Amino acid sequence: MQEHSSSYAMACKKCIKRWHVWFVVDSKARKHIDAMWLDFTKDPKNLCFALITDGMNPFGDFNFKHSTWAILLLLYNLTPWLVTNIFFVMLSLIILGKKSIKDTNMDTYMAPLIEELQELWRGVIAFDVSIEVGKQSFKLQGILMWTIHDFPAYGLIAGCVTKGYKGCPICGPAIVTQYSKHMKKMVYIGHRN
Numbered sequence: 001m002q003e004h005s006s007s008y009a010m011a012c013k014k015c016i017k018r019w020h021v022w023f024v025v026d027s028k029a030r031k032h033i034d035a036m037w038l039d040f041t042k043d044p045k046n047l048c049f050a051l052i053t054d055g056m057n058p059f060g061d062f063n064f065k066h067s068t069w070a071i072l073l074l075l076y077n078l079t080p081w082l083v084t085n086i087f088f089v090m091l092s093l094i095i096l097g098k099k100s101i102k103d104t105n106m107d108t109y110m111a112p113l114i115e116e117l118q119e120l121w122r123g124v125i126a127f128d129v130s131i132e133v134g135k136q137s138f139k140l141q142g143i144l145m146w147t148i149h150d151f152p153a154y155g156l157i158a159g160c161v162t163k164g165y166k167g168c169p170i171c172g173p174a175i176v177t178q179y180s181k182h183m184k185k186m187v188y189i190g191h192r193n
Helices: 013-018 028-036 039-040 102-123 151-157
Strands: 048-058 065-076 090-097 124-127 137-140 142-148 176-180 185-188
Touching: 028 039, 028 065, 028 142, 039 102, 048 151, 065 102, 090 102, 102 142
Parallel strands: 048 142
Antiparallel strands: 048 065, 065 090, 124 137, 176 185
């Protein structure tokens, strides 16, 4: 096993062996970012985000007459115990509607957020008030490392088919499916290997 690289972890060696990824700095995605964009990783002020989506029914009656989608951003530049702290979770978008969100209109709602994330990737001028006057401005960049969501939301965010005869986005057209009359739903053959 490789040396644990996170300076944030205060765990015994047994815990580190049990969970191979302790925090984002140990993940394959972060190592890929480090290898691809050296200038981005050199500056500790640059930001790493995760986009979280979840649909809910605020009235609790389990029908599709109204739906609410919360789009959140997590900031991974913080210590692990602060990443999901309610004070640091950013509510970036709320989608309200009388009808369920469909894959045809989800991208319309997400477009302003995606444009802002792209602008942040290109870099924006920010100010650090903790240093002396004249050296306060710097170029701030951010990257969206991954998205966190359930499987139906995966279809909405990625634009993939997640239901029906071709419901596995990984297998694509090679998937073997059949309709189960007993369970009254599609069954994907060979997915529990």
